[in-house]
Amino acid sequence: MATIDLSTMPIRTANEVIKGYGAIHKDVTIVNPDARHYIGVGLTNPIAVEIQGSAGYFCGGLSDGPNIHVEKNVSWGVGDNMLAGSIVVEGNAGAIAGEALRGGEIVIKGNMGSRAGQVMKKGTLFCGGSASFMAGYMMYGGKMIILGNSGERVGENMAGGEIFIGGRIDSLGCDAKVIEPGQKEIEEILSFLERYEIPFAGTFKKIVNAGQDLTYGTPEKKNPRISFPVFSGADSSYWNDKIQQDIRVKSEIGRYRIRGYGTTRNIPHFSDLAFKKDAFSSLDEKNELSAVQLRTLIGDRHGARAIDLSMPVMIAPMSFGALSPVMKQALGIASRLSSIADNTGEGGMYSVERAEARQLIAQCLSGRLGWNIHDMKRSDGLELYISQGAKPGLGGQLMASKLTQEIADMRGIPAGMDLRSPSRHPDILGGDDLVMKVNEFKESVGGRLPVSIKLGGGRTRDDVKIAFKDGLDFVELDGLQGGTGATGDEVAEYVGIPTISALMEAMDGLEEIDAGGQLPIILMGGIQSGIDAAKAIALGASAVGLGTSILVAGGCTGCMECSTGNCPVGMATQNKELTARCDVEKVALRMHTYLESVRWQMAAVANAFGYTDIRQISRNDLVALTPEAAALTRLPYCPEYRERLAAPSDRPAPLTVKGRETGSANYSKRNRNIIREMAGTDSTDFKGQSTLLGQLLLPRENPFPETRPAHPDDIVFLSAALTRLVIDPYREECATETCISRWREIGRRPPEIPSLTLDEPILVSGFDDAPENIRVALADVLAKKGCGYVGRRPLTTGTEAPTPKWLQLVDGTVEPKPAADVLIYDCRTGFEKTPMPRLRPDQLVGITVTAKTLSDSIPFALEQQMDMLVLDCTNGIMAPWAELQAPPDLTVLRDAVALLRKLGKEEEIALLNFGGMRSGTDVAKALATNCLASVFSVGAGFAMGGVLEENRMVFPDLPPVTTLADSVENWIKATSQEAAMIARCTGKTSVHNLEPEDMRCITIATAEATGLPLASGQVKREGF
Amino acid sequence: MCAIAGFLFKNGKRNTLNMSTGEALTSMLDATLHRGPDSAGWALYHEPLKDQLRIRFFITGDRPESSQIQEIKTLLKKQSVEIREEEVTGCTFGVIASYEGDVLALTQAIGGKTKLVSIGSSLDIIKDVGQPRDLAAKYNINRFNGNHGIAHIRLATESGVHPDTAHPFWACGFSDVATAHNGQITNYWIMRRRLERKGMRFQTENDTELIAVYLAYQMSLGTPLDDALEYSLEDLDGTFSYLVATENAIGYAKDKLAAKPMVKYEDDELIAISSEEVGLNSLFPGRALETTEPAPFTCGLWSR
Secondary structure, eight states, X not given: OEEEETTTSOHHHHHHHHHHHHHTTOOEEEEOOTTBTTTTTTOOSXXXXXXXXXXXXXXXXXXXXXXEEESSOBOTTTTTTOOSSEEEESSOBOTTTTTTOEXXXXXXXXXXXXXXXXXXXXXXXEESSXXXXXXXXXXXXXXXXXXXXXXXXXXTTOOSOEEEESSOOOXXXXXEEEEOOOHHHHHHHHHHHHHTTOOOOSOOEEEEEOSSSSSOSSOOOOOOOOOHHHHSSTTOOTTOHHHHHHHHHHHHHSSOOEESSSOOSOOOOGGGEEESSOTTTTOOTTSOGXXXXXXXXXXXXXXXXXXXXXXXXXXXXXXXXXXXXXXXXXXXXXXHHTTOEEEOOTTOOOHHXXXXXXXXXXXXXXXXXXXXXXXXXXXXXXEEEOXXXXXXXXXXXXXXXXXXXXXXXXXXXXXXXXXXXXXXXXXXXXXXXXXXXXXXXXXXXXXXXXXXXXXXXXXXXXXXXXXXXXXXXXXXXXXXXXXXXXXXXXXXXXXXXXXXXXXXXXXHHHHHTTOXXXXXXXXXXXXXXXXXXXXXXXXTOSEEEESHHHHHHHTOOOOOOGGGTOOTTSXXXXXXXXXXXXXXXXXXXXXXXXXXXXXXHHHHHHHHTTOSBGGGOOGGGEEESSHHHHHHHTOOBOTHHHHHHSOOTTSOOOOOOOSXXXXXXXXXXXXXXXXXXXXXXXXXXXXXXXXXXXXXXXXXXXSSOTTSOXXXXXXXXXXXXXXXXXXXXXXSOOBOOEEEESOOOSSOOOTTSOEEEESSSEEEEOOTTSOHHHHHHHHHHHHHTTOEEEESSOOOOSSSSOOOEEEEEEOTTSOOOTTOSEEEEOOTTOOOOOOOOOSSTTOEEEEEEOTTTHHHHHHHHHHTTOOEEEEEOSSOTTSTTGGGTSOOOTHHHHHHHHXXXXXXXXXXXXXEEESSOOSHHHHHHHHHTTOSEEEESHHHHHHTTOEEETTEEEOSSOOOHHHHHHHHHHHHHHHHHHHHHXXXXXXXXXXXXXXXXXXXXXXXXXXXXXXXXXSSOOOSXXXX | OEEEEEEEESSSOOSSOOSOXXXXXXXXXXXXXXXXXXXXXXXXXXOOOSSEEEEEEEOOTTSOHHHHHHHHHHHHHHTTOEEXXXXXXXXXXXXXXXXXXXXXXXXXXXXXXXXEEEEESSEXXXXXXXXXXXXXXXXXXXXXXXXXXXEEEEOOSSSOOSGGGSSOEEOTTSTTOEEEEEEEETTHHHHHHHHHHTTOOOSSSOHHHHHHHHHHHHHHTTOOHHHHHHHHHHHOOEEEEEEEEOSSEEEEEEOTTOOSOOEEEEOSSEEEEXXXXXXXXXXXXXXXXXXXXXXXXXXXXXXX
């Protein structure tokens, strides 16, 4: 037996020495371990390792086959991702013992810390003492045995596997249930105990998945795809068909919508920038474009073997599962032919793709699906996924229709569930844990592979600093426009910052810590051509990633059905009939040809400037064509370049586009046609390439002309990533309870101050004169869901059933009623300081406030000790369907909050908002602006089948009350869920903790109307 | 995003540990250095002074040191604070002074005009940009052998890297109360504005300062520290494992997600708290220790 003394030998060396003994099957004793981290990480031989003392983080992690014995304690993550072998710990284990375990046995004789066995898939995790909270959190399989007490919320969100408890069950987690264990199972446990000489005389209870939450309930019916100009751009109407469809679908399925693709609306993008030199007019067949240096090495800043790219382009990570086997194979081939790097995406390494790709980055996600030491070693780079542009804050999703047995086996999870991967890693809960994970990865492969991180744009300025300090080799940074196979629609649209902003924030962040140029950024998110790529590089990116665009090149039709598994071209499906339509060679060649066009275009741009290396290009070579793009990138605004590029006689005419537009502004018909042409035009075809280049250089129309008003759609949220911890929107709680009161201080509210408590921050108004069925249904559901009604008269159910909270609107036409929970005096026609009394001491009282009245009415309301204000962003809440008259005036919220803040009374009166509310995301935006609840009207009408008729809403069909009630209940559930989802993405456990600081704007008009900053563009932050 | 360390001798006996209190804190920080390379700090609790205070100020690099010290002296004199001893160490100016008035009033009078690090009859906070071993030498930390202290190393997240954004933070205005924190408060601005409306002062945009100020505010309402710790579990959102120290005690609070690590070792004579067991092991090399991890959504307080 060999001996290693860790008081004298560094752990990196020690691990190599241990692996050396492993290679010759010689056992090892470790002395003076003193809780050092990473002992035995990456060991793949069945040798015995005796640790004489305590071990630190990840003892025996990422291993296969060792037999490790620890004399005392282990810290976090013992046996992380072990495939086989055993680890015996005589003392206690820290948190996440046996995380992501895939086989073998971990025996902890003492107690174990919280979240033991998180996302474990196979093998046995034994604890002789008691567990702490959430043992078996999100476990997918395997066996856990706890002789002592279970700890709180045992089996929380377990999808598979079994937990046996010898002691007390402190409390059961979500979707877990207790059953009686079988005789055979008990015998197996007893023989296990005998094998490890552990005495036990008690009995066992068994905990398994309760099966309530493995799949989504009602599936979404196929709905017509709506062309993007309907809901985005200058001509879209506020209550457009997309909004109506969203509300109607939510009233059917009772949850947020899910779809594939990225952001569908217009976002400021690279297409709003132009090069100062016109690459088209500089074209000359005699130019040697191949002489332009494009080769890029990435990932060696800490001594690892660099990824070697023939041009600064990578394939973006896309999972085997989201994509079909043929498509993954084709990506491997295309990446090899173009000599760039491919990426596994989530869910493990598909060996056929590995065989085809020359360089393959292995992506590690939170669920550790398919992750193992052998595939890590087979890869050319390791990527830790923190978040992605399409869904920052959410984990990956794979619907049951695509989770076939083959894919489930590879991932190590049960088939047939609607897989919602965890939103964060078990062991990366901040920048300080990230460095430990990075080190574990480096230890497991001896530091030979680059370790990178994938980040969705958001708090990028701070996140990249952490990535830099934590020793990452590069960052894959994804903007809002990034695509995906399945995500929540609202998160895809409204969480994250535009790709150009993400890049700017990354550059600024690194500059702030004097690390500019030292951490390569691979930019992704809506990049479609060599022109986009060259612009990204000019702004500071080291390379770009291509995802959706390369699928389009391969033949994707943009139907956006990716999540359903019905991909008509066999790319994003596992259905064998459909995948048969995908010819691997043909698709691979098209994607390769597309990549070569990208290469040609990058070289052509560099050549136009006379550069011999693409890296000579800089932001000095760029201008902005729109005020938004200028503000976000700090490039000069030069609209005159628009005319210069606008089709002089010698260049190709703009592509004419026929038929209905696509559902995605970023992949409009025109853009899609160009990508397809690129995939069919050989790089030696000078004329064809020139035409394409000419097309690509034509700027798009400004999607945000001056006529577009400030719009809530142009506000986005910053999600948590590294600086903050995301609260898992699929499973962790987020409080929505809402207490409306003029008292919001620290401590306990004095009893004499009245308050109104709602279960959800949602109120409905405008149904005073609606058909009776609708009023009854609304009354039933608002009462049941703990929401309130705002109106001149109360909603009544017509039965004994409880009625909803009533916030009475009082104007000249009605008398204030003592029965109302709140009296809201209407002051829309002008504000006069008349008495507006409460009729009983525990009744709340408030007024409506408009842009015109707020400067007088707010001080008065405060003086009168009123409880609340209704910030009315319409022409007047009393008018029927007031919201239909005009888009909401966002300045009311801005000015009311600013005035209250100026008076130092921001929280001494409750704020409600009315006008333009459509979704839970809109609620989140109002709450973040300091409102306590939002009042819906037209939105609720759509949920109950209302249709627009000129400027009012009518109900042509009147279904029975129960049907209407189901619809409205579903809609409230979905709306509340959306608001909570956004809050969790930003790291909050209560929707009321959303803050203005969590929001950014993507248009100047909206930034002005709301007082919120733009998504990027500000110069160095104060204090740095 | 950091590592924390806390240390307390329970009954004055010192047979089990072969190092000074300062060395013990530094050693725990150094062993967990990977968690926070940006800055380090210590809240050291000396023997309490009678009718005297230890006051420490930051000296900034932008103006001559002597003029800043002169300004501080003038300010103190105006508040009838009589300096008995003074020292310039690193980026700080520290005094021991006689003062009979209220510390909160003193803080409010001088707080906006100078950068206070800490005030206490017992507490002295030392913090700076850099790593713990180097700073310990620079500030003579290892000579400190008082009864207890807390310490911290930081990986900056949402505020910059300066001496004044290093931890621990003094509960501005409240004598002898300091906090060190690992995690991120996600309702920072809501809570900050709420506290500012109550007249509480903030010197940085660091969320740990918020914890310190929050606890100070609670105590100003007459809430005992152990209750304030408990209320903080509800009022603060995000992730945290934080330590608090007073003249006689150290305490902790841990959020409901248990996202931030904290390990405790306790024997008859002492309590040591570190973010990782490797920190505790650095106090007792070669020994296998009995350690425990506090449960989520709990808090605790240990007195000497």
